[in-house]
Amino acid sequence: MIRDLILKNRSYRRFDESVVIDESTLRELVDLARCSASGANRQGLKFILSWTPEKNASVFPCLRWAGYLKDWAGPAEGERPTGYIIVLGDTSVSKTFGVDHGIACQSMLLGAAEKGFGGCMFGSVRRDELRKRLGISEQYEILLVLALGKPVEQVVIDEVGADGDIKYWRDEQAVHHVPKRALDDLIL
Amino acid sequence: MIRDLILKNRSYRRFDESVVIDESTLRELVDLARCSASGANRQGLKFILSWTPEKNASVFPCLRWAGYLKDWAGPAEGERPTGYIIVLGDTSVSKTFGVDHGIACQSMLLGAAEKGFGGCMFGSVRRDELRKRLGISEQYEILLVLALGKPVEQVVIDEVGADGDIKYWRDEQAVHHVPKRALDDLIL
Numbered sequence: 001m002i003r004d005l006i007l008k009n010r011s012y013r014r015f016d017e018s019v020v021i022d023e024s025t026l027r028e029l030v031d032l033a034r035c036s037a038s039g040a041n042r043q044g045l046k047f048i049l050s051w052t053p054e055k056n057a058s059v060f061p062c063l064r065w066a067g068y069l070k071d072w073a074g075p076a077e078g079e080r081p082t083g084y085i086i087v088l089g090d091t092s093v094s095k096t097f098g099v100d101h102g103i104a105c106q107s108m109l110l111g112a113a114e115k116g117f118g119g120c121m122f123g124s125v126r127r128d129e130l131r132k133r134l135g136i137s138e139q140y141e142i143l144l145v146l147a148l149g150k151p152v153e154q155v156v157i158d159e160v161g162a163d164g165d166i167k168y169w170r171d172e173q174a175v176h177h178v179p180k181r182a183l184d185d186l187i188l
Numbered sequence: 189m190i191r192d193l194i195l196k197n198r199s200y201r202r203f204d205e206s207v208v209i210d211e212s213t214l215r216e217l218v219d220l221a222r223c224s225a226s227g228a229n230r231q232g233l234k235f236i237l238s239w240t241p242e243k244n245a246s247v248f249p250c251l252r253w254a255g256y257l258k259d260w261a262g263p264a265e266g267e268r269p270t271g272y273i274i275v276l277g278d279t280s281v282s283k284t285f286g287v288d289h290g291i292a293c294q295s296m297l298l299g300a301a302e303k304g305f306g307g308c309m310f311g312s313v314r315r316d317e318l319r320k321r322l323g324i325s326e327q328y329e330i331l332l333v334l335a336l337g338k339p340v341e342q343v344v345i346d347e348v349g350a351d352g353d354i355k356y357w358r359d360e361q362a363v364h365h366v367p368k369r370a371l372d373d374l375i376l
Contacts, residue, residue: 002193002302006223006295031371035194035345036294039311040255041354043369048376067228088376098311099332102287106224106294107194114190123227123286140376144287157223166229181231183219188236188276188328 002110007157009113010178011120013066014079015149021083021117023051026148029085032111033104044093045100046140048086058133059084063145064124068167081119081147086130088140101143112148119148160185190298195345197301198366199308201254202267203337209271209305211239214336217273220299221292232281233288234328236274243322247272250318251310251333256355269307269335274318276328289331300336307336348373 026049033045050059060081065074075081087104089097105121112119122145130142153176160166160179168178214237221233238247248269253262263269275292277285293309300307310333318330341364348354348367356366 002190002295002298003220003223005190006220009224011225027371027375030375032191032194034368034371034374035191036197037199037297037309041356041366043354043374045374046376047374099287099290099293102290103294105287106291107190109225110190110298121225166231168229178229180222183215183222186222186231186233186235187215187218188234 005110005113009109009118010151010155010176012118012149012151012153012155013120013147013176014075014151014153015081016152017078017080017082017149019082019150021051021148021150023049025115025117026051026083026085029108029111032107036103036107038100038103039098042094042100044090044097045104045143046088046090048088048134048136050084050086051082056081056084059086059130059145062126062130062133063122063147064126066168067124069170072170079152081149083148085146085148086134086136086142087144087146088136089143090140092139097141097143105144105146108146116150117148118151119146121146193298193301197297197306198339198343198364200306200337200339200341200343201308201335201364202263202339202341203269204340205266205268205270205337207270207338209239209336209338211237213303213305214239214271214273217296217299220295224291224295226288226291227286230282232278232285233292233331234276234278236276236322236324238272238274239270244268244270244272246321247274247318247333250314250321251335252312252314254356255312257358260358267340269337271336273334273336274322274324274330275332275334276324277331278328280327285329285331293332293334296334304338305336306339307334309334
């Protein structure tokens with residue numbers, strides 16, 4: 001059931017770094033993106049894959065981790081992502097990419113969840129730094145970065161409380177809580 | 189397998205109008221969107237559902253159908269969508285919505301495909317007209333419209349040819365062809 005997979009597919013930020021995600025798995029995920037919808041079928045997205053410790057170490061410092069967790073700078077060594085998919089917009093194809101990268105990343109994360117992996121989409125990226133480190137030409141806009149690995153954290157969905165606060169938080173057992181609005185509050 | 193569902197989930201534009209999609213199904217789809225990722229967990233999306241013939245008739249003329257099919261103005265009576273989900277951005281929550289609506293629509297379309305329905309995301313919408321017809325307040329930005337129904341058309345994925353043309357087209361048997369770029373052309 002797609003519902004089970006969507007519920008399994010939480011945003012994970014801590015991983016078992018001993019379980020690597022290999023190139024062929026990353027390519028399978030990109031193929032899911034390839035077979036997903038694209039505005040006017042333009043297919044302007046391009047992808048850079050990272051799965052080696054060296055390249056992963058280049059990407060990691062370019063991501064801004066969990067904005068609401070002020071006392072957490074990101075996963076410690078041993079709990080870092082073992083792969084990344086950098087989603088680019090090819091400006092030689094299109095100047096705008098609509099929501100193609102959102103559609104693509106949702107397909108890829110659902111594919112990862114099915115395989116027992118998981119991850120997180122990053123829109124908050126040190127783009128200039130990442131461009132320099134990976135030698136990404138100006139032809140490509142850096143749209144999103146998908147961080148991937150074998151999740152080791154528990155993520156639970158809570159109801160948004162009376163105060164309306166939607167900030168995720170971590171409890172004393174390091175369980176990650178994500179308040180979600182009620183269905184009836186979303187339908188006008 | 190999520191891959192099978194992603195392949196089944198083509199953009200469909202002709203439907204069996206005798207098979208209706210009901211309110212509870214549309215609500216289940218929105219619940220899939222609700223449980224999907226949202227940038228900084230802000231959850232600024234809101235949804236208007238349409239499933240009655242009257243409301244559907246209001247929404248239908250506001251959509252621009254299949255830009256590349258110049259001699260086709262959209263589905264004829266009997267082949268029109270039987271439901272719509274209008275995806276709004278609530279500007280009282282956030283001024284920008286990132287790719288939240290792309291993620292949400294991909295989740296909803298995958299849910300629809302699993303149930304034997306299908307549809308198409310519309311970014312090309314007569315927004316002023318739709319706002320007027322449905323009485324949508326200025327608080328909400330109209331982001332995307334999802335048209336839904338029981339597909340009656342065959343959609344096939346082709347390889348992009350040597351000329352690089354990505355425009356979809358319809359053959360003499362009314363099969364809808366969508367050229368997709370090769371995987372190796374997407375990975376840098």
